[in-house]
Amino acid sequence: MEVAEQPGSDIMVLDVRTGETVDGPLPRARNTSLAWLPGGDAFYYVSRLPDEELAPGDMRLQRRVRLHRIGSPWQTDAVVFGGEDAPDHYYGLTVSADGRYLAITATVGPASHNDVYVAELVDPEAPRLIKIVDGGTIRARVLPRFLTDGNLLLVTDYQAPCGRICTAHWRDTDPATWRTLVAEDPQAPLDECLVLDDPALPRPLLLVARTRHGTSALALHDLASGRLLTDLPLPGAGVVSSLRTNIPPGRHARFSYCDATTPPTIYRYDAASGKTEQETGTTIAGRTPEIRSRSVRYPAGDGAEITLLLFTPAEEHQGPRPTLLYGYGSFGMPMRPWFFPLAAAWVSAGGTYAIACVRGGGEEGQHWHDAGRGPHKHRAISDFNDAATWLIDTGRTTRDQLAIFGQSAGGLLVTAAATQRPDLYAAIIAEGPLCDMVRYENFGLGCTWTDEFGTASQPEQLQWLLTYSPYHNITPGAPYPAFLLTGAVIDLQTGEAHVTKMCAALQHATGSDRPILMRREPDTAHAAFPASKERALTADILAFAGKYTGLSPEKTTMRPHETAAEPH
Template identity: 45%
Template sequence: MAHPAARRQDVVDELHGHAVADPYRWLEDGESAECRAWLAAQERMFAEHAAQWRDREAFASLLRELAGAGGAAVPVLSVPVVRGDRRFLLRRAPGQQLPVLVVAEGDQAERTLLDPVALDASATTTLDAWRPSWNGELVACQLSRRGSERPVLRVLEVATGRFVDGPVRPGRVTPVAWLGDDSGFYYVDTPAGGRRLRLHRIGQPECADTVVHTVEWPQLSVATSPGGRWVMVSAAAGATSGNLLWLGEHRADGLALRRVHDGTGDGSRAVLKFGPGERIYAVTDAGAPFGRLCAVDPAAPDSGHWHTLVASEAPAVLTDCVVLRDPAGAGVRLLVGYSRHGVGDLVLHDAQGNRLGHVPLPGAGTVLRLSAPPTGAAEAWFSYTDFVTPPTVYRFRLGRGVEAAGRPATGAGPRPRVRQVTYASHDGTPVRMHLVGLPADGAGPRPTLLTAYGGFGASSVPGYSPAALAWVRAGGLYAVAHVRGGGEEGTGWHAAGRGRAKPNAIADLGAAARWLVARGWTSPDRLALRGASHSGLLVAAALVRDPGLYAAAVCSDAVTDMVRYPLFGVGRLWTEEFGTAEDPEELEVLLGYSPYHRVRPGTPYPAVLLTCARTDPRVDSLHTRKMAAALQHATCSPHPVLLRCEADVGHGARSVSRWVELQADILAFCAAHTGLAEVCADRGSLRRGASAVG
């Protein structure tokens, strides 16, 4: 089936001396009759090609099995949040489409507080955020429908399971900072042009909520101390820009905020953490590219008076901290999380910051979400995962060590080999990469999926992925490159791949592909790229830069028009990360890698699958539509350029069945175009294949 013809327009913008063509601007209006007709044709073409992928159902079956153990996109168990003798957590039992919120009291069995599917049998309503009050009697729950990420906030009474307050409509998912007596909470709403901090009292209508603080910037967050006395407020101009930080005291006559940190000049960020006994700590990268933990004196809270307790040094990035109390009377203990080249570490320090020792972990993986009782205890919880270990909740207790507190059932099958390697990028910079499912020496090129994130200072850390393991189980190699723009090596690593340096991240990904080919582990006719969100941008940019290097590419929910991106979704938050077309020099850089603008007619592009949500509140799906049309018009190869556009989901959470369908399509598409051996319906053959490569 030929690509559906997309009408081209002679739209050309004159920007700082550049004639910037935009022939598919008409596809920005997803609700127009013409766009709807084009999408219907795309859906038909996708269905025709997908019907030829014989491995789809085998992959789907394997994904369902592996997803039973969890993963970032299909969580099974969360770290508990402790309030008194109650523990709140998310749990997804076998057969459930979405996690449910449960509570356990003392030694009693867990009971369900909120099941999104019980509210909406279609499983398109998601619990986007939840926050228990300080005494554990109430929980603020934010629910949204069909991927809108425009939640309705209601307050659940724990004793009865009934909603007793709300609705509050903040516009986007908001932090909830409870008052000490549970009589209300601070939250953030999103009027046009800025953000407002508001105080809601239980039992009063939303229209009566007091506006406490207003900023013109698009990011605003809030947190309170366990007793409700202290209030932290943070604001930033963008997702990666330096922040302003205030500390205030909640009083009956209002909230007076005092600015304690200003990172707008040097791009530094800081966050306050509240410990037991009204202790206040700060985690910041100001003057510390690998982070530091500081003690804050409420009487002199300005950052110039912060006392550094723990100063992290290369290559360890300080990532998190919780405060414990020693039952033996030795006082406060600080449990500090680190990441070394993307691999997690936990270290115990005393109240003065002296190192007491490492907390043993199950392997070289990732520590997620440290949690400790807010009023002080001798225990903390965290989640651990790596490429072959599903997320598992552990409890650490002073004097007793670490024990598993919640382990999901793992799928059967052998554990693939995992190895970290280092390769040189185009400019000689060493870049690390993880390989999962290494072939035996001399086995020849292996069908390979390569990915990277490389943006916003976020690290690509080792983590259990049912999709990655399904690919490996079928006989493939999975590679994760830790390219510049991420946070694996501190703030300098992020800076080396952001803004005008963003091309470094793209070049790092291309260098990873060439290294894999040069080592003989794969070949251009067996290599596929895949990525979503910022990772999808890197994939799209690498694809149009070196189309002959790849057999296939999958680009999901990605920004592809780097000229007009601030106009749509939440793109205005990303100008610090990418730059903007309003600046002549930054426009030069953007046009140099913008995937949509780098598509060249008459180019033999590889097979490409672009996937998106019909309505995505974060990355508007217009990017994917325009990119698909441009590639379909330009390619001169026999390989398809397909668009998979899904309704009733968004950029974030979705039901397990929807996730399985999407991932099965992606893996089957990549298998069809990289020569991956046919995945047999006999599940035993998949395990034999995994043994051969493991």
């Protein structure tokens, strides 16, 4: 069976052979983790408490882990974990292949560390969970996976900022006893791993995904010793994600691959034959432009080397191009050369699309995140402005041809960059941004993000926030570039007030004749648009950025190439 989450945050259970609905809806399950018990008759999931059980206006997560049995009303689902003492926790769920063990990760908001609880499932409706990792003590991320003998495989950045893989007994609460299986590579942060242990294989294997210089790398290791066996070839310099296998024991690994010119496509690696092949029927039909992609390094003001991903039309072109510069720089989220339809459309029209991998992200491991959060958030913003300066100084674009774009915390990045250096940019687009960093804790889920940004309740941390808060750094009479601020009418994540306040303040303050526009979308949520609304938003962003940078699709001679769907 397959589980599909609908736009209303309901879970529907489908029969993958017939497409028929088997069960559901299970409500209030937005971004839930799921873990099936063997047999497909029951699964654990995460859902928010019903509104009637919450205080009026309670915007905290208020999530619980529940067990659902197929065919039973959701109202009877047993709560197995979570309570009033953990209103801001996210939960991740894993069940061992034989159904004997359950592991739960618990993270306070987007904190850079988590707790791990494990239980032997004597009674699935009342698991006796043991806390084996205290994230607050070791200050690290730990993601557990079960081996066939019941022991744990731990992917962690504990004493390894770029990640390592360890093994441990499921009752072992002392990190000093963990055995390192695959050591940290300081030049290649660890992404994920997958066990392949089909009896038909000569030995159990471990497939490991890392990111090296902004692109993915896959390697095969011996599961018993951790020894590297071979590096696996990939279709190109792109991004690998979602490593999966059949219900263990597994022989085939499936993964998603994409790059600047390739939409997400499923590939299958056969550990017995050593071959990697594209899954039949997984190519998305359509037209994709011929794009030249490359990674460069530019110097930040303090001497740090920052990666900049550049995407340009394939044909050579002398002189500056209209450029759209993107960034995020928060929560340790790495920027990668994903296939992004907006970027593909921009480049196909003749522009340059650039991604600045500023500090605060996770491109170089946990230390890169730490260098751009809390009291150091200003570094992420200065890194971004330095990227703009480098693009201009090297002749790739000009101030009149440069627009910047950010989403959510990336919206904070670009609005902060623009209020600090309005002279660098022709246009700014911020989608669902954070702008009032003094009051962000009062909006949406902001109260769960103090580990990333700090809190205005502490005088010292208030000063951090005031130094870069876009709303508080607007200067009356400054000649601001064109702004497009977009957001949902009801945004349960960042809150809807940031867009309205920032727009009003900029309209009142600007000394230029460039417009300050606000685009409000009803019946959507933060970064959760239906496809039709997403297309309309993308069209508006492209039209706005194109107008104020001089991008004209009629001037390009790019040759799109067809991508035909394979027959099923």
